[in-house]
Amino acid sequence: MAAFEKVSLKSAQYPKPSGLSVPYGTAGFRTTATHLDHVMFRTGLLAALRSKNTKSTIGVMVTASHNPVEDNGLKMIDPMGEMVAPAWEVYATQLANAEQEALCTVLKEIIEKEAINMSEPASVFIGRDTRPSSESLSKAVIDGVSCMGGHSQDYGLVTTPQLHFMVLCRNTKDGYGTATLHGYYEKLSKAFIELTKNALNRTDDQKRLLVDGANGVGALKLREMEAFLKHELQVALFNDGSSGKLNHLCGADYVKVHQKAPQGMHMGPGERCCSFDGDADRIIYYYNDSAGRFHLLDGDKMATLISMSLKELLTQAGLNLQVAVVQTAYANGSSTRYLEDVMKVTVCCAKTGVKHLHRTAQAFDIGVYFEANGHGTVLFSKEAEEKIRQLVKHTNANDEKKRVAKLLASTIDLINQAAGDSLSDMLLIEALLAIRGMSIQEWDALYTDLPNRQLKVKVADRRVIDTTDAERRAVTPAGLQDTVDALVKKYKQARAFVRPSGTENIVRVYAEADTQEGADSLAYEVSLAVYRQAGGTGEEPKPLK
Ligand code: 16G
Ligand code: MG
Numbered sequence: 001m002a003a004f005e006k007v008s009l010k011s012a013q014y015p016k017p018s019g020l021s022v023p024y025g026t027a028g029f030r031t032t033a034t035h036l037d038h039v040m041f042r043t044g045l046l047a048a049l050r051s052k053n054t055k056s057t058i059g060v061m062v063t064a065s066h067n068p069v070e071d072n073g074l075k076m077i078d079p080m081g082e083m084v085a086p087a088w089e090v091y092a093t094q095l096a097n098a099e100q101e102a103l104c105t106v107l108k109e110i111i112e113k114e115a116i117n118m119s120e121p122a123s124v125f126i127g128r129d130t131r132p133s134s135e136s137l138s139k140a141v142i143d144g145v146s147c148m149g150g151h152s153q154d155y156g157l158v159t160t161p162q163l164h165f166m167v168l169c170r171n172t173k174d175g176y177g178t179a180t181l182h183g184y185y186e187k188l189s190k191a192f193i194e195l196t197k198n199a200l201n202r203t204d205d206q207k208r209l210l211v212d213g214a215n216g217v218g219a220l221k222l223r224e225m226e227a228f229l230k231h232e233l234q235v236a237l238f239n240d241g242s243s244g245k246l247n248h249l250c251g252a253d254y255v256k257v258h259q260k261a262p263q264g265m266h267m268g269p270g271e272r273c274c275s276f277d278g279d280a281d282r283i284i285y286y287y288n289d290s291a292g293r294f295h296l297l298d299g300d301k302m303a304t305l306i307s308m309s310l311k312e313l314l315t316q317a318g319l320n321l322q323v324a325v326v327q328t329a330y331a332n333g334s335s336t337r338y339l340e341d342v343m344k345v346t347v348c349c350a351k352t353g354v355k356h357l358h359r360t361a362q363a364f365d366i367g368v369y370f371e372a373n374g375h376g377t378v379l380f381s382k383e384a385e386e387k388i389r390q391l392v393k394h395t396n397a398n399d400e401k402k403r404v405a406k407l408l409a410s411t412i413d414l415i416n417q418a419a420g421d422s423l424s425d426m427l428l429i430e431a432l433l434a435i436r437g438m439s440i441q442e443w444d445a446l447y448t449d450l451p452n453r454q455l456k457v458k459v460a461d462r463r464v465i466d467t468t469d470a471e472r473r474a475v476t477p478a479g480l481q482d483t484v485d486a487l488v489k490k491y492k493q494a495r496a497f498v499r500p501s502g503t504e505n506i507v508r509v510y511a512e513a514d515t516q517e518g519a520d521s522l523a524y525e526v527s528l529a530v531y532r533q534a535g536g537t538g539e540e541p542k543p544l545k
Contacts, residue, residue, distance in 0.1 A: 003118070004104045006147045007045065011103055014041035014140055018099070024092040026353040026502035027083075030064050030073030033133035039096045040137045043074055044124070044144020044152075045107060046095050050088055051122035051150060053114050054079050058122075059167040061160050062138045063129040063279040066214075066253035069246040072133045074141070075160065077125075081168030081418025083355040122150030125170065125179075127163035129217045129279045130241060155181075159221050159280035161421030168418040176417075181224065189228035191413035192427045196232050198407060199434035207234045209430060210273040212262045214251030215244040218280030218422050225423060233430055238265045252277040252284040252374050252422075260294055261286065272440045274429075276422040282374040283422040285429065287440050295444050299370035300327065300335035302429060305443055306378060307345050307368045309432045310411070314366075317391060317404040321384050326360045326369035328352050329472045329497050330454075333512055338447040349470040353502060354420065375420040380412055388412065407435070450493060452512035453523035453544070460535040462500035462507050471499040483529040491518045496526045498534075507534060520544040 016038040022031050029039050043060060051058045059077030067073070076084035076092065084092070091110050098106040111118065124145045128134035138154065145152045155163060162184055169179035177187045196202065213219025219240040226235060239250040239262060247254065250262035252275040267273055269290045274283055285297035303325050311323050324346040325339050331349070339347050350360040354375055361367025365384040370376025380388075391405035414431065416424040433443060459465075466476045474481045480498070488494045496511040507530050511523035520543075527541040 003148055004107070007104055007107065010143060010147050011038070011041060011100065014038040014143075016098075016100055021097045022093075024089040024096070027065065028061075028073050028075035029092070029096065030067060030071060030503065033064075033070060033072035033131065033137070036072055036074075036133075036137055037140050040074060040140035041144040042095045042098075042103070043076065043092060044141040044146075045148050046088070046092055046110070046144075047076060047124045047141070048122040048145045048148035048150035049107075049110060049114070049116055050076065050078075050084065051124055052118065052120040052148075053116050055120060056123075057125055057167055057170045058084075059125045059127070059163050060141050061127050061129075061158075061163045061279070062134045062141065063160055063217075064131065065160070065279045065281070066247050066251055066277040069131055069248070072131055072137055074137075077164055077167045079167065079171040081164040081171075082358055122148060123170075124150055124152045125155060125163060125166050126152050127155040127158035127160070127166075129160075130157060130215075130220070130246060157217055157220060159217050159421070159423065161281050161416050161419040161424065162221065164418035165416055165421075181221075185225045185228045188414055188416075188424055188427055189225065189230075191410045192431055193230060193232055194410040195407060195414065195431035196434050198403075199431075199437070202434055204234060206434065207232065208236065208271070209233060209426075210236045210238065210265060210267060210271055211426070212239045212250050212255070212265050212273070212275040213237055213241065214254075214262075214276050214278050214280075215239045215241040215246045215248065216251070216276065216278040216280065218276035218278075221280065222276075222423060233427070238262070247278045251275055252282040255284050255286060256296065256298060256373055259296055261288070270439075270441065272433075274422075274426055277374075280422040281420050283425045283429075284374040285440065287444075289441070297440065297444055298332075299372045299374045299376050300331050300449075301443065301446070302374070302425065303327065303368050303370040303376060304335060304339060304343070304446055305429065305432055307339065308343055308446075309436065310366060310368070310378070310408075311343065311345060313404055313408050313411075317388075317401050317408060319387055319391065319405075319408075321365040321387065322346065323366045323368065324348060324361070324364040326350050326357045326367055328357065328371055329470060329499070330372040330510060332372065332449045332452065333493065333495055334447045334450050342447075349472065351470050352499070370420075377417060377420045377425065378415050379417055380415075385412055450512040450514065451516040451519040452510065453516075453519045455509040455523050455527045455541070456501075456504075456506045457498075457509060457527050457530045457534075457536055457541060458505075458538050459507050459530070460537050462505060464534050465498060465500045465507055465530075467497075467499050472497050474498055477534055480529060480533045483533065484526055487522060487525045487529065491522050494518065494522055496522055498526060498530050
């Protein structure tokens with residue numbers, strides 16, 4: 001077959017460094033940029049096959065998100081804008097790690113296993129972040145696609161969720177949106193302006209938001225979108241990439257992990273601020289109070305504000321639709337308690353990683369999902385969306401219900417249902433705060449986070465730890481969970497869990513308790529248990545000072 005001859009020839013231009021093995025991890029391939037040429041080319045081949053297999057457009061985003069600028073990576077996007085199906089993650093790993101001579105054999109095996117009709121056309125959308133390595137790496141993906149006779153559309157610099165959006169638009173018949181940047185900005189801005197019309201007497205101060213663009217692609221795209229927002233949002237953009245280094249001392253991950261403001265941001269007391277990550281699929285809010293104390297509003301707080309607002313609007317509209325919140329084990333215990341006990345919404349716990357939360361959220365009329373680290377969105381079932389849009393059209397509905405239904409419809413339009421999206425989430429939070437007339441301090445005061453601590457433990461093989469119950473309990477090694485349970489009992493309002501990381505060769509430990517000292521001490525004790533019972537390497541963990 002001509003395609004395979006081409007593959008053999010072309011792949012020589014993208015040789016695999018011998019002995020190198022990279023897995024398709026929780027969020028795709030990710031490693032040092034200089035090790036990725038062959039991975040990119042081969043994923044291009046695979047994306048074309050996935051396109052033929054699904055008779056749809058597939059996406060490939062070249063990014064390493066919040067990793068340092070020297071790294072890179074990629075992520076495949078399935079037809080509905082979601083993460084690629086698990087079986088194809090396995091193929092991606094097999095293909096990326098095949099030795100040069102075995103490449104065509106592995107390709108043929110995938111084609112056979114999935115019964116792919118090679119005469120089908122293939123279409124792949126490609127995007128990239130601002131890393132210096134991204135442009136040439138995305139060319140390698142395009143080369144791979146064309147080797148398989150596929151057609152690529154290169155969107156160039158886009159945020160990860162923008163590319164998810166493009167893929168979803170292209171593959172939906174009922175018009176999710178137009179698969180262009182202009183289409184994306186127009187859809188979101190129109191919905192934002194519709195919503196903020198309902199916020200009366202907003203002052204310029206209330207419209208002002210300080211944004212840390214992580215020196216990444218999100219900053220560029222926010223600049224592009226600003227013109228569409230017609231001054232309804234007044235952005236002061238910092239870390240816009242003009243001088244600083246990507247993700248360096250800034251960005252959502254930095255702010256969340258270090259619990260402090262990014263560098264280069266000039267925050268006045270009480271001013272509302274947010275940070276994007278390097279590919280703009282995560283967002284974190286924060287402010288300094290008048291005493292100069294830093295306050296972080298994470299994914300849990302966003303899920304709370306969003307689900308609370310949706311629930312109230314549904315009640316006002318007289319619509320009987322279930323709102324559920326999907327969290328992970330990392331969700332602060334206070335948020336779970338507030339959602340369940342005060343707001344009376346259904347709360348589910350999913351395994352870490354967007355694809356798990358996304359899948360869980362799909363089971364509800366309205367599924368709000370957020371990881372504490374700031375990645376999240378809202379999914380509306382077809383029926384829920386239909387009911388809301390019907391009420392908007394319903395001429396007999398009294399005016400107030402209709403007004404509320406319109407608010408809900410605009411909320412749907414504002415949300416990027418394909419993926420967590422810094423730009424879309426930011427506009428949603430801004431609109432909800434505006435409509436509620438709520439300050440960031442009032443939002444923050446809904447509940448108080450329990451003090452918590454995260455630690456890492458180095459072990460010889462992190463796979464010795466197997467977990468259950470959405471990663472909240474360890475099944476192996478035998479006895480480890482009993483130790484954790486006994487330690488947790490020593491502290492008040494305490495909770496702890498251990499899980500192997502999906503992105504680094506370490507075990508993660510999480511602990512929370514009624515005081516910071518308690519959380520720190522529990523996290524340390526659990527780390528020590530992991531070190532001793534799960535084959536720790538290097539130095540034994542030490543108590544936190
Ligand atoms: C990936 C996931 C993120 C998760 C993180 C956990 C996606 C798009 N990203 O970055 O959601 O929080 O991994 O990392 O799924 P860990 O397994 O090392 O703790
Ligand atoms: Mg990201």
